[in-house]
Amino acid sequence: MSRAGRRRSRAGAAVVVQLWVTLSCLSTVAEAQLSGVLDDCLCDIESIDNFNTYKIFPKIQKLLERDYFRYYKVNLMRPCPFWAEDGQCSIKDCHVEPCPESKVPMGIKAGSSNKYSKAANHSKEIEDCEQANKLGAVNSTLSNQSKEAFIDWARYDDSQDHFCELDDERSPAAQYVDLLLNPERYTGYKGPSAWRVWNSIYEENCFKPRSVYRPLNPLAPSRGKDDGESFYKWLEGLCLEKRVFYKLISGLHASINLHLSAKYLLEETWGKPSWGPNIKEFKRRFDPVETKGEGPRRLKNLYFLYLIELRALSKVAPYFERSIVDLYTGNVEEDAETKTLLLEIFQDTKSFPMHFDEKSMFAGNQKEAKSLKEELRLHFKNISRIMDCVGCDKCRLWGKLQTQGLGTALKILFSEKEIQNLPENSPSKGFQLTRQEIVALLNAFGRLSTSVIELQNFKVLLKHNR
Numbered sequence: 001m002s003r004a005g006r007r008r009s010r011a012g013a014a015v016v017v018q019l020w021v022t023l024s025c026l027s028t029v030a031e032a033q034l035s036g037v038l039d040d041c042l043c044d045i046e047s048i049d050n051f052n053t054y055k056i057f058p059k060i061q062k063l064l065e066r067d068y069f070r071y072y073k074v075n076l077m078r079p080c081p082f083w084a085e086d087g088q089c090s091i092k093d094c095h096v097e098p099c100p101e102s103k104v105p106m107g108i109k110a111g112s113s114n115k116y117s118k119a120a121n122h123s124k125e126i127e128d129c130e131q132a133n134k135l136g137a138v139n140s141t142l143s144n145q146s147k148e149a150f151i152d153w154a155r156y157d158d159s160q161d162h163f164c165e166l167d168d169e170r171s172p173a174a175q176y177v178d179l180l181l182n183p184e185r186y187t188g189y190k191g192p193s194a195w196r197v198w199n200s201i202y203e204e205n206c207f208k209p210r211s212v213y214r215p216l217n218p219l220a221p222s223r224g225k226d227d228g229e230s231f232y233k234w235l236e237g238l239c240l241e242k243r244v245f246y247k248l249i250s251g252l253h254a255s256i257n258l259h260l261s262a263k264y265l266l267e268e269t270w271g272k273p274s275w276g277p278n279i280k281e282f283k284r285r286f287d288p289v290e291t292k293g294e295g296p297r298r299l300k301n302l303y304f305l306y307l308i309e310l311r312a313l314s315k316v317a318p319y320f321e322r323s324i325v326d327l328y329t330g331n332v333e334e335d336a337e338t339k340t341l342l343l344e345i346f347q348d349t350k351s352f353p354m355h356f357d358e359k360s361m362f363a364g365n366q367k368e369a370k371s372l373k374e375e376l377r378l379h380f381k382n383i384s385r386i387m388d389c390v391g392c393d394k395c396r397l398w399g400k401l402q403t404q405g406l407g408t409a410l411k412i413l414f415s416e417k418e419i420q421n422l423p424e425n426s427p428s429k430g431f432q433l434t435r436q437e438i439v440a441l442l443n444a445f446g447r448l449s450t451s452v453i454e455l456q457n458f459k460v461l462l463k464h465n466r
Helices: 003-033 045-063 106-110 118-141 144-159 192-205 229-236 240-262 279-286 294-321 332-351 366-389 393-413 416-420 435-465
Strands: 071-075 174-178 264-269 272-276
Touching (some): 192 366, 240 264, 240 279, 240 435, 294 332, 393 435
C-alpha cells in the first residue's frame, strides 16, 4: 500500500473511531438523562425498573389474560363532540374486531355496569325492587317530567366522583372487545388528525396560556433557538397539582408512543404482518439529540405516571379484600384464582417503599383546594371526551381504556376516607367501582408496566446497534 493509501486508511479508521465514541457518548448522555430521582417525588427510576421487572410485570400480564379483565365493553361509535373527525388509518390493522356475544362469559354479560360479584348482583336486585316499590307508592303524585328529573339527578350524583366520561354500556352501539385479540400497536394513524387530538388535550386542557409554546409541537410557529426552556420555566411556576396533571398527560402520551414503537409493522409478506421494535421510530420520538432533550423528559413523565397508578392500586386494595367482591364471571374456580392473583398484586404494590405522597396535593386552604380539585376533574373529564375524536378505531379503543384507567386511579386517590369506611359485607354508597372502571384500571397499569419493560428492551437494542 502506498503512503497516501496508508494515510487515507488511518484517516478512515479515525473517523470510524470518532463516530463510535460519539454514538457511545450519545447513549451515555441518554442513559444519564433517564436515571436518578424523579421531580416532585422521592423515587428513583432504577428502583421502579427493578420493582416492575421482578414483582409486577409477570403477575399483571398473567392477570390480564383472565376472562374478567380481557373483555372490555366500549362504544367506538360515539361522535366527536368538538369537530368533524376525518382522520383514517393507513392500514387495515386499525380495525377493532368486536367479540361475539356467545364468546363473552355469562357472568359478565348478565351483570350491569356496577355488578362485580354474585352477591352484589343479588343485593342490587333487591335494592332495585325496593326502589321500584317506593316509586310505585308515589307515582300518583309524580309527573313524568318529575320522574325524569329524579333519574337525571341520580345520574348526576353518580358522576360526581368520576374523572371520565363513561360509555353507556346499555347503548346498542356499545360492544364487548377481547383486548387480547385487539392489541395496542402501530396502526399508521398520524398526521394532522392525530396532532389535532393531542394539541387539543395539551393546549386547551393542561392550563397552558396560548403565549407559551410546547416543545416540538408541529402545529406551533417556530420559536427560533428556544428549545422549550420558556415552557419548562412556565411549568415550574405552576402549583404542584397542575404540574402533576401535565406530567400525567405527558406520561400517558409517552407510554402510547412507546407501545407503537415496540409493536411496529416491520413488514408484511403474503398477508402475514410481522410486528416488532422499530429503533428508528423510538429514536425519532425519544432520542435526546433528535428531540432536543425533550424525549428523556417525556420518559420521566412515564415513570411518574407509573408511580401515580401504582399508588392508586395500593390504596384501593381494601375495596377488593372484602368478601363481597369476587370478580364474577360465572366460573367459580377461575373467579377465585383471579381474585387471589389480584390480591397478590395489591400486596406487592403495598410493599413498594417509595410511593408518591398524594397528601402533598390539595393541602392548602380547604375551599381553594376543593375548587382546584374540581377544576382538575373537569379538565380530565374533557380529555376523556376528546378520545371520541380519535379517527382510528384501535387507537380510540386503547386511548379510551387508558384514559379511563388513569381517571379511575385519580378517583381512588381522592376517595381515601370513603375507602377506609367501606362496609365489609354490603355495597358501599360512598365509594363504588363499576366493572368497566376495574377492567380499565388494571389494563391501563398493565400498559404502563409493559412500557417500562419495552423501554429497557430498547436500551439493550440501542447498545447492540452501536
